Amino acid sequence: MKQKFTLLITVFFLLVSIVTVGQTSLKMGASGGPAGNGPLTTSQAITLYENGTTAFSPAVTATYSLSNQQYAPGSIEGLAANSGLSFGGSLAASVNSPMGAFALYSLMNGISSPTNNLFTAYRTAASGTGVNVTTDRSISLFSCTDALINAATVNQKALNARVYYGDLTITFNTPVSNPVMQIVGLGGTVSFTRSGKTYDLGFATEFDLLSTNVSLNKLSGNSQLNVSATQITNNAAWIGASSIGSVSNGITRYGASGSVVALGNNITSITFKVFVRGDGGRVNNGSTVVTADAGINPVWSIGATNSFGLTNPNVSGDVMLFGVSLLKPVNVSGNVFNDANGGNVDNSTGGTNLVPLGMFANLTDANGKVVASAAVNANGTYSFLNVFEGDYTVSISTVAGVQGAAAPAITMPAGWINTGEYNGTPNTGRDAAVNGTSLSFTVAATAVTNINFGIERLPESNNQSYSIAQTPVNTFITLNGTGSIGNPGPLTGSDTEDFLTGGSLTGKAVAITQLPSNAELWYNNVLIQFGADGINPPSLNNPFTISNYNIALLQLKITASTVGQVSTSFNYAYTDAAGVMDATPASYTINWTGILPVESLNLISSVKADEVILNWITLNESNTAYFEVERSNNNVSFIKVGNSITAAGYNASVSNYNYTDDITAVQHNGTLYYRVKLYDKDGNFKYSNTAVVLKKTIEIKVWPNPFAEMVYVNMMVQSAGNVTVKISDINGRTIITKQQKLSAGINQVIIPELSALPKGIYILNVVNGSEKENVAFKLFKQ
Numbered sequence: 001m002k003q004k005f006t007l008l009i010t011v012f013f014l015l016v017s018i019v020t021v022g023q024t025s026l027k028m029g030a031s032g033g034p035a036g037n038g039p040l041t042t043s044q045a046i047t048l049y050e051n052g053t054t055a056f057s058p059a060v061t062a063t064y065s066l067s068n069q070q071y072a073p074g075s076i077e078g079l080a081a082n083s084g085l086s087f088g089g090s091l092a093a094s095v096n097s098p099m100g101a102f103a104l105y106s107l108m109n110g111i112s113s114p115t116n117n118l119f120t121a122y123r124t125a126a127s128g129t130g131v132n133v134t135t136d137r138s139i140s141l142f143s144c145t146d147a148l149i150n151a152a153t154v155n156q157k158a159l160n161a162r163v164y165y166g167d168l169t170i171t172f173n174t175p176v177s178n179p180v181m182q183i184v185g186l187g188g189t190v191s192f193t194r195s196g197k198t199y200d201l202g203f204a205t206e207f208d209l210l211s212t213n214v215s216l217n218k219l220s221g222n223s224q225l226n227v228s229a230t231q232i233t234n235n236a237a238w239i240g241a242s243s244i245g246s247v248s249n250g251i252t253r254y255g256a257s258g259s260v261v262a263l264g265n266n267i268t269s270i271t272f273k274v275f276v277r278g279d280g281g282r283v284n285n286g287s288t289v290v291t292a293d294a295g296i297n298p299v300w301s302i303g304a305t306n307s308f309g310l311t312n313p314n315v316s317g318d319v320m321l322f323g324v325s326l327l328k329p330v331n332v333s334g335n336v337f338n339d340a341n342g343g344n345v346d347n348s349t350g351g352t353n354l355v356p357l358g359m360f361a362n363l364t365d366a367n368g369k370v371v372a373s374a375a376v377n378a379n380g381t382y383s384f385l386n387v388f389e390g391d392y393t394v395s396i397s398t399v400a401g402v403q404g405a406a407a408p409a410i411t412m413p414a415g416w417i418n419t420g421e422y423n424g425t426p427n428t429g430r431d432a433a434v435n436g437t438s439l440s441f442t443v444a445a446t447a448v449t450n451i452n453f454g455i456e457r458l459p460e461s462n463n464q465s466y467s468i469a470q471t472p473v474n475t476f477i478t479l480n481g482t483g484s485i486g487n488p489g490p491l492t493g494s495d496t497e498d499f500l501t502g503g504s505l506t507g508k509a510v511a512i513t514q515l516p517s518n519a520e521l522w523y524n525n526v527l528i529q530f531g532a533d534g535i536n537p538p539s540l541n542n543p544f545t546i547s548n549y550n551i552a553l554l555q556l557k558i559t560a561s562t563v564g565q566v567s568t569s570f571n572y573a574y575t576d577a578a579g580v581m582d583a584t585p586a587s588y589t590i591n592w593t594g595i596l597p598v599e600s601l602n603l604i605s606s607v608k609a610d611e612v613i614l615n616w617i618t619l620n621e622s623n624t625a626y627f628e629v630e631r632s633n634n635n636v637s638f639i640k641v642g643n644s645i646t647a648a649g650y651n652a653s654v655s656n657y658n659y660t661d662d663i664t665a666v667q668h669n670g671t672l673y674y675r676v677k678l679y680d681k682d683g684n685f686k687y688s689n690t691a692v693v694l695k696k697t698i699e700i701k702v703w704p705n706p707f708a709e710m711v712y713v714n715m716m717v718q719s720a721g722n723v724t725v726k727i728s729d730i731n732g733r734t735i736i737t738k739q740q741k742l743s744a745g746i747n748q749v750i751i752p753e754l755s756a757l758p759k760g761i762y763i764l765n766v767v768n769g770s771e772k773e774n775v776a777f778k779l780f781k782q
Helices: none
Strands: 004-007 044-047 061-067 085-087 105-107 137-144 162-176 180-186 188-194 197-209 215-221 225-227 231-234 246-248 251-253 256-263 267-278 282-285 317-322 330-338 360-365 370-375 381-387 390-397 416-423 441-443 451-457 464-468 476-478 492-495 499-504 509-514 520-523 544-546 554-557 567-575 586-592 602-608 611-622 624-632 639-646 650-662 671-680 685-687 691-694 698-703 711-717 721-729 734-742 745-751 760-768 773-781
Touching: 061 085, 085 162, 180 197, 180 231, 180 317, 197 317, 215 225, 225 256, 231 256, 330 360, 330 390, 360 381, 370 381, 390 451, 492 567, 602 671, 602 691, 611 624, 611 671, 624 650, 639 650, 698 773, 711 721, 711 760, 721 745, 734 745
Parallel strands: 330 451, 464 586
Antiparallel strands: 004 188, 044 061, 061 162, 085 137, 105 137, 137 317, 162 267, 180 256, 188 197, 197 231, 197 267, 197 282, 215 256, 225 231, 246 251, 330 381, 360 370, 360 390, 390 441, 416 451, 476 554, 492 499, 509 544, 509 567, 520 554, 567 586, 602 611, 611 650, 624 639, 624 671, 671 685, 671 691, 698 711, 711 745, 721 734, 721 760, 760 773
């Protein structure tokens, strides 16, 4: 009886094609791949060429390697020297050994009759474009099905089994995005005839994705190509080798062909588990399915011997072709500018852009992992070569990022800080957040430029120290002198970018970061008490800002707390044109050439709820006996309150006294007057100064703060009267004055049309005309 054996070939082709405008692509062309035939199990490297003909620089390579071989040499029927998977292996007809040889680097249309329109070169290309099967080449891989029989041609796996063969890994020499795999003719058959019956088995090589940083998606192809997020299979009912289908024994068998993209960025390798799956086999006589003869069935291959009476052993399996394709990479570049004014990001120094060495630009993918790191040049430029499609950010640091690791922290060279970031033409914008990281940008087919950053050097504030003569309590010292040792000068500082010469900070922004502990600091006749929040004292993180410093308006007031002290000091910081404050404020110190003098009897007062707290100081008491505290509600008639307070008698140093007066039941119109009467032991007496106490008769709430367009002033007064509300800027210029009559109870004054005011700090004063009460609030215009 005539025996017939037919062996068809499976082709699996992976082509990574980098295509830009004009269909330019990086392909596996005539050059760049290995020469000669297999079978080999050693790794195979390919260099991709632009349009398959022109060298691309820097080179992009893909290296193919096999691992975890399940069928090692010696475990395959008749093939002692071969493995289940090999590069450049092939079929061999009518012999049991050796394995056939196939080109390691083959034309794509060498097998399975593929057509161009089944393939798409890159993820965003038009479906069915960018691949030429007559010129594009690929690496070949062979899956030998002799591993699934024994020497007597007895199947070792079921005809519909899915058998694991090993792993295939593609490794790139640079991180890539969205590689596309071109799959040609995934499937084949083994067929023989016995006693007028044909025994067919179709099988296909299949791939399960092991890599977890990508997912698979079908771009184009015939209907037999079945792709899920993690698998590539042939879903034909009857598997064959032809991409367009081939009729055999009354049925059409198909190979699966098309394009599959591995979606992901920052990819350095992709690994698949490789399987071979049978379609169960078929027995027929022509087009009719029949029952197999006893002891005969379809097989995975023909071994050295068999019980079927066949005399032509064969080496069977699938030949597959693999390549690598990516949208052509482009360059990403930008600048780090010395941005002195901190406005729109650019070089605002007025000269050549120079930045410190030791900085790195780190390119980061959408998952926060570093793709590449580039040194920033002294002129501020940096660039990344061969950046593949995807979404990225760039950050700057003194630490070079490591590919695949989390981006390093944003750090600047000593004495430098960020001023902003902007993706676009210099001096046209700045991101809302100043954080050393660009906004996300998309890389596609054209180069990306102007991912820009601004940095600047920190301003410097100068420490100052003066020694002056003794100054009485309640004296104001204007800090605008010559700056000599005995003539306290203005606040001074310097900035490399916008105030290189340094000197007086007149007209510049100054921040008070710490008040004197034993004196008062005033600006424009307003006591400085709070920082930017309007609640807490000034500090480094909550400064009191003078936006346009006038040296004639900053004063130090000597108070009773200064008595007996040898010095007083406060801290200040220069804020430069970029709005950046010196992070290490300077100290301004005044030393007294002697302890401050004390008037023989000096009284100060304060009020807390319904208590008046009185404090007085004496110096060099001699022959003193006792004190009496007197109170008046009209500053004419005084009465003694409380008991007498014993004096020191004789004391050459400072003596402190205090008394608290409960005024809960005291009748008054909002103002009380106090004085202290000192008796000596001879009956002589003298009076202190008169201290005025204002008992608030008005409760005030101002809102919103910060404000944008208008301000509301809510007031609760005990009796009807007039009120004046005034808004002035930090330099004392009156902006708005409004007068209104109040009735007893709750009243509201609205100050509209403030939207045109520049952003900054303003002072709102409320003067209760009937009680002569003046209350000040700090407002912030946003």
